[in-house]
Amino acid sequence: MTNKRIRIGMEDSDGAKYDIKLEGNVTREKVLKIFEMMDLMNIEEEQPETTNMDSIGSKIWFIVDKFFPMGKFTSTNILEKYEDEFNEPIKLSIISTYLSRFASKGRVDRSRTGREWTYQTIKIRQKQELSSKK
Known part of the structure:
Protein backbone atom coordinates (compact mmCIF):
# COMPACT_ATOMS: atom_id res chain seq x y z
CA MET A 1 0.00 0.00 0.00
CA THR A 2 1.40 3.39 -0.97
CA ASN A 3 1.80 6.14 1.57
CA LYS A 4 -0.61 8.94 0.67
CA ARG A 5 -0.15 12.59 1.53
CA ILE A 6 -2.75 15.29 1.19
CA ARG A 7 -2.16 18.92 2.03
CA ILE A 8 -5.02 21.40 2.29
CA GLY A 9 -4.31 25.11 2.53
CA MET A 10 -7.15 27.49 3.39
CA GLU A 11 -7.78 31.09 4.27
CA ASP A 12 -10.92 32.31 6.03
CA SER A 13 -12.78 35.56 5.46
CA ASP A 14 -10.81 37.23 8.28
CA GLY A 15 -7.50 36.45 6.61
CA ALA A 16 -6.42 33.63 8.96
CA LYS A 17 -4.54 30.88 7.15
CA TYR A 18 -4.82 27.15 7.84
CA ASP A 19 -2.51 24.38 6.64
CA ILE A 20 -3.70 20.81 7.15
CA LYS A 21 -1.64 17.75 6.25
CA LEU A 22 -2.84 14.16 6.13
CA GLU A 23 -0.24 11.42 5.75
CA GLY A 24 -0.41 7.65 5.76
CA ASN A 25 -3.68 5.75 5.55
CA VAL A 26 -5.80 8.58 4.11
CA THR A 27 -9.40 7.50 3.67
CA ARG A 28 -12.49 9.15 2.28
CA GLU A 29 -13.92 9.35 5.82
CA LYS A 30 -10.87 11.24 7.09
CA VAL A 31 -11.08 13.75 4.25
CA LEU A 32 -14.80 14.19 4.92
CA LYS A 33 -13.98 14.95 8.58
CA ILE A 34 -11.66 17.72 7.39
CA PHE A 35 -14.50 19.20 5.33
CA GLU A 36 -16.81 18.95 8.35
CA MET A 37 -14.22 20.81 10.41
CA MET A 38 -13.99 23.48 7.70
CA ASP A 39 -17.77 23.79 7.83
CA LEU A 40 -17.69 24.22 11.62
CA MET A 41 -15.05 26.90 11.23
CA ASN A 42 -17.13 28.51 8.48
CA ILE A 43 -14.42 28.09 5.84
CA GLU A 44 -15.77 27.50 2.37
CA GLU A 45 -14.55 27.58 -1.19
CA GLU A 46 -15.17 30.86 -2.89
CA GLN A 47 -18.48 30.59 -4.69
CA PRO A 48 -19.70 32.98 -7.35
CA GLU A 49 -22.44 35.28 -6.05
CA THR A 50 -24.98 34.21 -8.65
CA THR A 51 -25.35 30.83 -10.27
CA ASN A 52 -26.40 30.88 -13.92
CA MET A 53 -29.05 28.17 -14.28
CA ASP A 54 -30.39 28.98 -17.73
CA SER A 55 -29.00 25.92 -19.53
CA ILE A 56 -29.26 22.17 -19.02
CA GLY A 71 -16.39 10.48 -4.66
CA LYS A 72 -17.68 8.68 -7.72
CA PHE A 73 -21.08 8.93 -9.37
CA THR A 74 -22.95 7.68 -12.43
CA SER A 75 -25.30 9.32 -14.90
CA THR A 76 -28.20 7.58 -13.11
CA ASN A 77 -27.18 9.26 -9.83
CA ILE A 78 -27.26 12.63 -11.60
CA LEU A 79 -30.66 11.84 -13.16
CA GLU A 80 -32.23 11.14 -9.76
CA LYS A 81 -30.78 14.28 -8.13
CA TYR A 82 -31.65 16.43 -11.15
CA GLU A 83 -35.31 15.42 -11.12
CA ASP A 84 -35.50 15.90 -7.33
CA GLU A 85 -33.77 19.29 -7.40
CA PHE A 86 -35.46 20.88 -10.42
CA ASN A 87 -38.80 18.99 -10.49
CA GLU A 88 -38.50 18.42 -14.22
CA PRO A 89 -37.91 15.25 -16.21
CA ILE A 90 -34.74 14.74 -18.23
CA LYS A 91 -33.57 11.88 -20.41
CA LEU A 92 -30.64 9.80 -19.23
CA SER A 93 -29.05 10.15 -22.67
CA ILE A 94 -28.91 13.94 -22.25
CA ILE A 95 -27.14 13.63 -18.91
CA SER A 96 -24.71 11.07 -20.37
CA THR A 97 -23.94 13.43 -23.25
CA TYR A 98 -23.16 16.34 -20.91
CA LEU A 99 -21.03 14.17 -18.61
CA SER A 100 -19.09 12.98 -21.66
CA ARG A 101 -18.54 16.62 -22.66
CA PHE A 102 -17.40 17.49 -19.12
CA ALA A 103 -14.92 14.59 -19.34
CA SER A 104 -13.55 15.77 -22.69
CA LYS A 105 -13.13 19.29 -21.26
CA GLY A 106 -11.24 17.94 -18.24
CA ARG A 107 -13.88 18.81 -15.63
CA VAL A 108 -14.55 15.19 -14.62
CA ASP A 109 -12.62 11.95 -14.85
CA ARG A 110 -14.50 9.13 -16.61
CA SER A 111 -13.81 5.41 -16.24
CA ARG A 112 -15.60 2.24 -17.23
CA THR A 113 -17.00 0.15 -14.37
CA GLY A 114 -18.82 -2.93 -15.59
CA ARG A 115 -21.52 -1.86 -18.01
CA GLU A 116 -21.58 1.81 -17.05
CA TRP A 117 -19.34 4.83 -16.81
CA THR A 118 -18.38 6.26 -13.44
CA TYR A 119 -17.28 9.86 -13.00
CA GLN A 120 -15.34 11.85 -10.43
CA THR A 121 -14.67 15.57 -10.31
CA ILE A 122 -11.16 16.44 -11.38
CA LYS A 123 -10.45 19.08 -8.71
CA ILE A 124 -10.43 16.46 -5.94
CA ARG A 125 -8.36 13.96 -7.93
CA GLN A 126 -5.79 16.62 -8.91
CA LYS A 127 -5.31 17.69 -5.29
CA GLN A 128 -4.87 14.07 -4.19
CA GLU A 129 -2.42 13.28 -6.99
CA LEU A 130 -0.38 16.43 -6.38
CA SER A 131 -0.15 15.70 -2.68
CA SER A 132 0.82 12.07 -3.19
CA LYS A 133 3.69 13.04 -5.52
CA LYS A 134 5.43 15.14 -2.84
Whole structure:
Protein backbone atom coordinates (compact mmCIF):
# COMPACT_ATOMS: atom_id res chain seq x y z
CA MET A 1 0.00 0.00 0.00
CA THR A 2 1.40 3.39 -0.97
CA ASN A 3 1.80 6.14 1.57
CA LYS A 4 -0.61 8.94 0.67
CA ARG A 5 -0.15 12.59 1.53
CA ILE A 6 -2.75 15.29 1.19
CA ARG A 7 -2.16 18.92 2.03
CA ILE A 8 -5.02 21.40 2.29
CA GLY A 9 -4.31 25.11 2.53
CA MET A 10 -7.15 27.49 3.39
CA GLU A 11 -7.78 31.09 4.27
CA ASP A 12 -10.92 32.31 6.03
CA SER A 13 -12.78 35.56 5.46
CA ASP A 14 -10.81 37.23 8.28
CA GLY A 15 -7.50 36.45 6.61
CA ALA A 16 -6.42 33.63 8.96
CA LYS A 17 -4.54 30.88 7.15
CA TYR A 18 -4.82 27.15 7.84
CA ASP A 19 -2.51 24.38 6.64
CA ILE A 20 -3.70 20.81 7.15
CA LYS A 21 -1.64 17.75 6.25
CA LEU A 22 -2.84 14.16 6.13
CA GLU A 23 -0.24 11.42 5.75
CA GLY A 24 -0.41 7.65 5.76
CA ASN A 25 -3.68 5.75 5.55
CA VAL A 26 -5.80 8.58 4.11
CA THR A 27 -9.40 7.50 3.67
CA ARG A 28 -12.49 9.15 2.28
CA GLU A 29 -13.92 9.35 5.82
CA LYS A 30 -10.87 11.24 7.09
CA VAL A 31 -11.08 13.75 4.25
CA LEU A 32 -14.80 14.19 4.92
CA LYS A 33 -13.98 14.95 8.58
CA ILE A 34 -11.66 17.72 7.39
CA PHE A 35 -14.50 19.20 5.33
CA GLU A 36 -16.81 18.95 8.35
CA MET A 37 -14.22 20.81 10.41
CA MET A 38 -13.99 23.48 7.70
CA ASP A 39 -17.77 23.79 7.83
CA LEU A 40 -17.69 24.22 11.62
CA MET A 41 -15.05 26.90 11.23
CA ASN A 42 -17.13 28.51 8.48
CA ILE A 43 -14.42 28.09 5.84
CA GLU A 44 -15.77 27.50 2.37
CA GLU A 45 -14.55 27.58 -1.19
CA GLU A 46 -15.17 30.86 -2.89
CA GLN A 47 -18.48 30.59 -4.69
CA PRO A 48 -19.70 32.98 -7.35
CA GLU A 49 -22.44 35.28 -6.05
CA THR A 50 -24.98 34.21 -8.65
CA THR A 51 -25.35 30.83 -10.27
CA ASN A 52 -26.40 30.88 -13.92
CA MET A 53 -29.05 28.17 -14.28
CA ASP A 54 -30.39 28.98 -17.73
CA SER A 55 -29.00 25.92 -19.53
CA ILE A 56 -29.26 22.17 -19.02
CA GLY A 57 -25.47 21.89 -18.86
CA SER A 58 -25.23 24.43 -16.03
CA LYS A 59 -28.00 22.63 -14.13
CA ILE A 60 -26.22 19.29 -14.51
CA TRP A 61 -22.93 20.80 -13.36
CA PHE A 62 -24.77 22.34 -10.37
CA ILE A 63 -25.95 18.83 -9.39
CA VAL A 64 -22.44 17.38 -9.80
CA ASP A 65 -20.89 20.18 -7.74
CA LYS A 66 -23.56 20.17 -5.02
CA PHE A 67 -24.08 16.45 -4.44
CA PHE A 68 -20.84 14.86 -5.69
CA PRO A 69 -17.93 17.22 -4.94
CA MET A 70 -15.87 14.15 -4.09
CA GLY A 71 -16.39 10.48 -4.66
CA LYS A 72 -17.68 8.68 -7.72
CA PHE A 73 -21.08 8.93 -9.37
CA THR A 74 -22.95 7.68 -12.43
CA SER A 75 -25.30 9.32 -14.90
CA THR A 76 -28.20 7.58 -13.11
CA ASN A 77 -27.18 9.26 -9.83
CA ILE A 78 -27.26 12.63 -11.60
CA LEU A 79 -30.66 11.84 -13.16
CA GLU A 80 -32.23 11.14 -9.76
CA LYS A 81 -30.78 14.28 -8.13
CA TYR A 82 -31.65 16.43 -11.15
CA GLU A 83 -35.31 15.42 -11.12
CA ASP A 84 -35.50 15.90 -7.33
CA GLU A 85 -33.77 19.29 -7.40
CA PHE A 86 -35.46 20.88 -10.42
CA ASN A 87 -38.80 18.99 -10.49
CA GLU A 88 -38.50 18.42 -14.22
CA PRO A 89 -37.91 15.25 -16.21
CA ILE A 90 -34.74 14.74 -18.23
CA LYS A 91 -33.57 11.88 -20.41
CA LEU A 92 -30.64 9.80 -19.23
CA SER A 93 -29.05 10.15 -22.67
CA ILE A 94 -28.91 13.94 -22.25
CA ILE A 95 -27.14 13.63 -18.91
CA SER A 96 -24.71 11.07 -20.37
CA THR A 97 -23.94 13.43 -23.25
CA TYR A 98 -23.16 16.34 -20.91
CA LEU A 99 -21.03 14.17 -18.61
CA SER A 100 -19.09 12.98 -21.66
CA ARG A 101 -18.54 16.62 -22.66
CA PHE A 102 -17.40 17.49 -19.12
CA ALA A 103 -14.92 14.59 -19.34
CA SER A 104 -13.55 15.77 -22.69
CA LYS A 105 -13.13 19.29 -21.26
CA GLY A 106 -11.24 17.94 -18.24
CA ARG A 107 -13.88 18.81 -15.63
CA VAL A 108 -14.55 15.19 -14.62
CA ASP A 109 -12.62 11.95 -14.85
CA ARG A 110 -14.50 9.13 -16.61
CA SER A 111 -13.81 5.41 -16.24
CA ARG A 112 -15.60 2.24 -17.23
CA THR A 113 -17.00 0.15 -14.37
CA GLY A 114 -18.82 -2.93 -15.59
CA ARG A 115 -21.52 -1.86 -18.01
CA GLU A 116 -21.58 1.81 -17.05
CA TRP A 117 -19.34 4.83 -16.81
CA THR A 118 -18.38 6.26 -13.44
CA TYR A 119 -17.28 9.86 -13.00
CA GLN A 120 -15.34 11.85 -10.43
CA THR A 121 -14.67 15.57 -10.31
CA ILE A 122 -11.16 16.44 -11.38
CA LYS A 123 -10.45 19.08 -8.71
CA ILE A 124 -10.43 16.46 -5.94
CA ARG A 125 -8.36 13.96 -7.93
CA GLN A 126 -5.79 16.62 -8.91
CA LYS A 127 -5.31 17.69 -5.29
CA GLN A 128 -4.87 14.07 -4.19
CA GLU A 129 -2.42 13.28 -6.99
CA LEU A 130 -0.38 16.43 -6.38
CA SER A 131 -0.15 15.70 -2.68
CA SER A 132 0.82 12.07 -3.19
CA LYS A 133 3.69 13.04 -5.52
CA LYS A 134 5.43 15.14 -2.84
